[in-house]
Amino acid sequence: MTNVYVAAIEAIGEAMIRNKEYLTDLDAAIGDADHGINMVRGFEAVRGKLGALPPEADLATVLKTVAMTLISTVGGASGPLYGTAFLRAAAVAQGKSAVDGATAVSLFMAAVNGIKERGKATRGEKTMLDALEPAYEAFAAGVGDNKPLPDCLELACAAAERGIEYTKTIVATKGRASYLGERSLGHQDPGATSSYILLKALNDFCRRRPAEEA
Amino acid sequence: MVGIVIVTHSPKTAEGICEMAVQMARPGQKIIPAGGTADRRIGTDAAKIGEAIAAADEGDGVVVMVDLGSAVLSAETALEFVDPELRARTAIADAPVVEGAISAVVQASLGGSLNEVLTTAESARNLRKK
Numbered sequence: 001m002t003n004v005y006v007a008a009i010e011a012i013g014e015a016m017i018r019n020k021e022y023l024t025d026l027d028a029a030i031g032d033a034d035h036g037i038n039m040v041r042g043f044e045a046v047r048g049k050l051g052a053l054p055p056e057a058d059l060a061t062v063l064k065t066v067a068m069t070l071i072s073t074v075g076g077a078s079g080p081l082y083g084t085a086f087l088r089a090a091a092v093a094q095g096k097s098a099v100d101g102a103t104a105v106s107l108f109m110a111a112v113n114g115i116k117e118r119g120k121a122t123r124g125e126k127t128m129l130d131a132l133e134p135a136y137e138a139f140a141a142g143v144g145d146n147k148p149l150p151d152c153l154e155l156a157c158a159a160a161e162r163g164i165e166y167t168k169t170i171v172a173t174k175g176r177a178s179y180l181g182e183r184s185l186g187h188q189d190p191g192a193t194s195s196y197i198l199l200k201a202l203n204d205f206c207r208r209r210p211a212e213e214a
Numbered sequence: 215m216v217g218i219v220i221v222t223h224s225p226k227t228a229e230g231i232c233e234m235a236v237q238m239a240r241p242g243q244k245i246i247p248a249g250g251t252a253d254r255r256i257g258t259d260a261a262k263i264g265e266a267i268a269a270a271d272e273g274d275g276v277v278v279m280v281d282l283g284s285a286v287l288s289a290e291t292a293l294e295f296v297d298p299e300l301r302a303r304t305a306i307a308d309a310p311v312v313e314g315a316i317s318a319v320v321q322a323s324l325g326g327s328l329n330e331v332l333t334t335a336e337s338a339r340n341l342r343k344k
């Protein structure tokens with residue numbers, strides 16, 4: 001039996017690999033041209049670390065492993081940011097053997113709050129939060145309406161996609177792109193894009209494996 | 215003496231700043247570079263920073279100097295994983311990294327307290343060049 005949590009993270013890693021150049025090109029326009037490289041380096045290291053876990057590893061262990069690995073291998077701002085997100089989610093997952101709607105909402109919320117706390121950014125500053133926070137809200141609303149979890153993830157993806165479009169219309173005031181000021185306008189944020197890719201990979205994964213939720 | 219850690223994206227920048235700062239320091243003053251990633255690429259690494267903080271501490275505390283944004287994120291993340299007592303006596307300076315590092319080292323070598331070293335490092339923001 002493969003570990004479903006490990007498989008879900010691996011699906012995210014594969015999506016990052018497929019989008020490595022795309023993310024790096026986006027970062028070339030308003031940053032230092034490394035976001036895809038950073039994410040792939042991080043998730044490749046994650047794959048190695050997850051491979052060493054016992055097959056029965058629980059969600060908290062998997063999330064914590066992802067967190068610690070991203071924090072120490074990514075190199076860019078996205079490392080401590082995504083790392084903190086996974087770390088906060090791991091704390092929520094502690095002791096949980098299955099993920100129901102309410103748990104999924106608190107995992108997602110803890111992750112987004114972790115990024116806010118670490119990066120001290122709010123929505124509208126042209127960061128990953130412009131995709132993740134609306135995605136969280138759409139997800140939580142779906143769970144509130146008793147929709148099945150894959151449908152809630154679908155809503156989250158759609159919201160994140162709109163968030164990416166929104167980042168084109170605003171000036172960066174956090175992160176490296178803020179050095180560009182007005183010249184960041186018109187470009188979409190690389191981190192918002194990788195957040196969408198992550199959610200989309202999770203969504204596709206859940207659709208391939210009905211009745212299981214990561 | 216208060217220890218100093220230098221966090222920059224390029225490992226060479228951190229090492230160079232340490233070389234400069236050592237010239238102003240008393241023998242034994244801890245000034246530890248923590249620049250770049252584990253494999254010496256451009257970037258920052260919370261694990262490396264955490265180790266540097268532990269290595270810089272002699273019991274009097276540590277001031278961490280940082281360059282651009284993500285160095286701050288990595289330094290703050292590193293603090294989450296260091297021993298709580300050490301964390302309580304570690305401070306990240308809101309200061310330009312080169313001027314701040316030199317100011318901090320001078321104050322630390324004079325036997326300044328953690329707070330004095332931090333304040334001196336942060337007042338380097340006001341150093342004029344013209």
Ligand SMILES: Nc1ncnc2c1ncn2[C@@H]1O[C@H](COP(=O)(O)OP(=O)(O)O)[C@@H](O)[C@H]1O
Nearest residue numbers: 035038076077078119121127128175190191284
């Ligand atoms: N303070 C912050 N809060 C939230 N997200 C941030 C912050 N700083 C940067 N980001 C995100 O990180 C992305 C850049 O990641 P990456 O290129 O890997 O790191 P770096 O900017 O250090 O090169 C940005 O597109 C943005 O979404």
Ligand SMILES: [Mg+2]
Nearest residue numbers: 031032034035
């Ligand atoms: Mg970058």
